[in-house]
Amino acid sequence: VRRIAIVVGVLAVLAAVAAVAVPRPETADERVERLAAELRCPVCQGLSVNDSPSESAREMRAIIERRVAEGRSDDAIRDEFRAAYGDWILLAPPTGDPRGLVWLVPIVAIAMGVLLVISRLRGASSPVVRPTPEQLALLRERARLEEAEGLRVPPLFPGSGAK
């Protein structure tokens, strides 16, 4: 039952995430919001146009709204602001750019770290060393002896006993 519950539960979570991950057509407002979040408010300390309540951010937002209504592409809108302010206006460097190297670092760091840990792991085959039934019987007998007599008995397994 537990195994079934785990499988069903994992599948349910994946299905839920997949259900919302299916791309939907974007509304104009959503597009404006997404683009505004990528652009820096020029008078703020690192806030995006979307987040900033400042006057110049509101003006930029109005421009984005106009361009979206005119049917320009995302890149055309971005390029318009890049031409006016420089690449500085983008809050994240484009992935294609050589300066977009910054995207690689976290991926490489995680991959290297995970590989390092895996290479140090002990073999995954038998995680717990379990005593055999014969050994268990011996252990029980020994425990009974110890409790009954309070005696020190010789080591159970040759080689593994008192050093």
Place this chain on the structure above:
Amino acid sequence: VTFADVGGGALRAALVLALWGLFAAAHAAWRRDGRSLESARWAALGSLILVLVAAASMVAALLAHDFSIRYVAFNNALETPAYFSAISLWAALEGSILLWTAVLAGAVAFVAWRGTRALPRLATTALAVMFAMLAFFLFLVVTPAADPFVRLDPVPPNGRGPNPLLQDHWLMGLHPPLLYLGYVLFSIPFAYAVASLILGEGGDRWITATRRSALVAWALLGVGIVAGAWWSYAVLGWGGYWAWDPVENVAIMPWLVATAYLHSVMVEEKRRMLRTWNLALVIGAFSLTILGTFLTRSGVVNSVHSFTQSAIGPLLLGYLAAVLAFSVGLLLWRSPRLRDVGQIGAPLSREAIFLFQNVLFVAATLTVLLGTLYPLLVEAVSGDQVSIGAPYFDRVEVPIALALLFLMGIGPQLPWHGASRATLERQFALPVVAAAAGATMSLLAGLRAPMAVLAYALVAFVCATVAQEIARGIQARRTLHGESRLTALANLFRRSGRRYGGYVVHVGIAVVALGIATSQAATVEAEATLAPGGSLVVAGREVVFEGLRDVDEPQRQAVVADLRIGDTVLTPALTYYPNATQPIGTPGIAAGPDQDVYAILAAYDARGRAWATIQIRVIPLVSWLWAGGAIVGVGAVIAGLPAPRPRERTREVAAARPLRRPAVDTSGE
């Protein structure tokens, strides 16, 4: 005698005492000389008292508006209210360094009087290291660049007043000191680690000795970060709480590394491995606190060109370089003595999960560090100006955070060494079902962002694992000791505080994650320009604009909009300070357990007060973030409280189950 005479004199005397203490402690550790140690102790106490006198005279000068001191004239005005005058101690660079030094002097005195009693040689060596740090900071505060008591002549009739953003909210009195306490207390584990390397101990005594100070530092820093986010939310008026601003980034980096450290030391304690790694983590966390001070206090990141203008920048950079060179050099020199005894178990063992968790935390830190420094690097190499902001950090850090949530649910459920399939099924059946329920709930609540749905599933997963652990713990105590449910629960927290306090911290983090996921994914906003009497409807709630008011206070003038939502009145404002060109926007917030209504006065009719542009954001579950931060703090307290004497416990256990003592233990070792 002026405040400046007293404060400046006290700092110089404290510097002399700190240098004396450095030599006395070094001599005591080297020669095992008790009299030198006694002398170093008094030097520590003396310098603490002197630094406190200096800090007190600065606060007194601020309260008395003594404008003959430059710091007071630049950060205070006759009109500043007393509370904000007093906390202006940390309103600018010089005062902040003074506060930092005072906290550090307290940490030195703590090690001198408490630490050296428990572990004389190790703690005395650590004391010498801490005296060296204290001497550096005292040197810093007596150099002209950072001397808080530099005088001003002629004395101006009035001061400039503190930075407007810093005199707006009572939280300003809470969150900087919390952060500083957190930052500075990391110097205790660092000093012990360095001392352990100097003495070539190779063991983990330094970890046991500093477990509590590392936990306290971590908790204060974490709570301070949440308090800072709350301040940002309540003061900056943009409806958010985290902007990946350099100041925020440098606070979160040492916290991330320290979180990795708090977990990986458990691996060292249980499995006698990761020794070099833990030393590297504690060195990293400590260095990041200095790097943070350097980056934010020298003006390097906010404005690239002010680097040379600030004389304290090069000093801090030199200090950072010295700390890194010294500690990394020590680590390399002593690495032959740092042999690991234990071995990592299977991929599904607790130690392996801790290691993966460490990888993620370190990668998250590297990403924040790189993102913060990248604009500097690019400009240095190519001269181009680029920005790295929320879109970058969100896209990288959110998946890492979700992966960490996942590991947070898994790790505590796995035994050391490795788990069998039966164990896995027993431990995870219920939590996985809970995760499915969490994901379903998020869909029913209307969330449509995949990351948010996943976050809900993982939060439910984590909370279910914790509930399961506590339920099993209670059941075990009931069977073994015949306790009632409540007694058993209380005893779990009292006797195994470290473990169950840790679970409380995990729940707190899950609550924070829920607050972030919901508020990020489901905020609704609207904006309208209204005449008095007009209204707008946001998320089903009607907001009525009743009109504008002018409010004049001695230190500022404000234009306040009165908004009515049902019975609640919100008063967002634009405030004008004499020392700021731009008005400061203060939001009006109606906080609630399910959602906050956050109102901003964006613009208004300056002539006739006939209209106002109002932005309304309805932000769900954002207050859960602050509550989660408080839960983390409570969990840390539970984890840090000393457990009752262990002898009593063993006797009790032995008496309760005489037949269950495993015989293998006696024969196997």
